[in-house]
Amino acid sequence: MEGNSTAADTTKTIHTVFTIEPFTTKVQWGRWVKRLEGAFKIFSVPDDMKSNYLLHYMGPESYDILCDKLSPDTPETKPYDELVKMMQDHYNPQPLEIAGNFRFR
Known part of the structure; x- marks a missing residue:
C-alpha cells in the first residue's frame, strides 16, 4: 500500500524550517522576542546560534539601529x-523619574 496515506497522516504537519516574521515597529519588541525564543525552543536552536538568528530576523532597520548603538563594535x-x-x-526605554513625577502632579 505504498503511496497511500491515511487521514491521520495528512492532518499532522511538522515544520522543519526555522522561520519567523522579521521584527517591525508594528509589534512590541518584547513580544516579538518571546515569539523568537519560542521558535528557538521548537527548533532546538543552540545558545551559540541565537545571536545569529536574532540578527537575521530582526530586519534591516533594527539591525542598522543596533549597529549605530554599538559602533565601533559590531553586533x-x-x-x-x-x-x-x-x-x-x-x-x-524606561521612563524618566522626573517625567513620571510631572505627570503625577
Whole structure:
C-alpha cells in the first residue's frame, strides 16, 4: 500500500524550517522576542546560534539601529542577551523619574 496515506497522516504537519516574521515597529519588541525564543525552543536552536538568528530576523532597520548603538563594535561580537537588552532599551526605554513625577502632579 505504498503511496497511500491515511487521514491521520495528512492532518499532522511538522515544520522543519526555522522561520519567523522579521521584527517591525508594528509589534512590541518584547513580544516579538518571546515569539523568537519560542521558535528557538521548537527548533532546538543552540545558545551559540541565537545571536545569529536574532540578527537575521530582526530586519534591516533594527539591525542598522543596533549597529549605530554599538559602533565601533559590531553586533556579531556581542552575546544574545546583551543585544536583546539594547534593543529593548531602544524600543521601550524606561521612563524618566522626573517625567513620571510631572505627570503625577
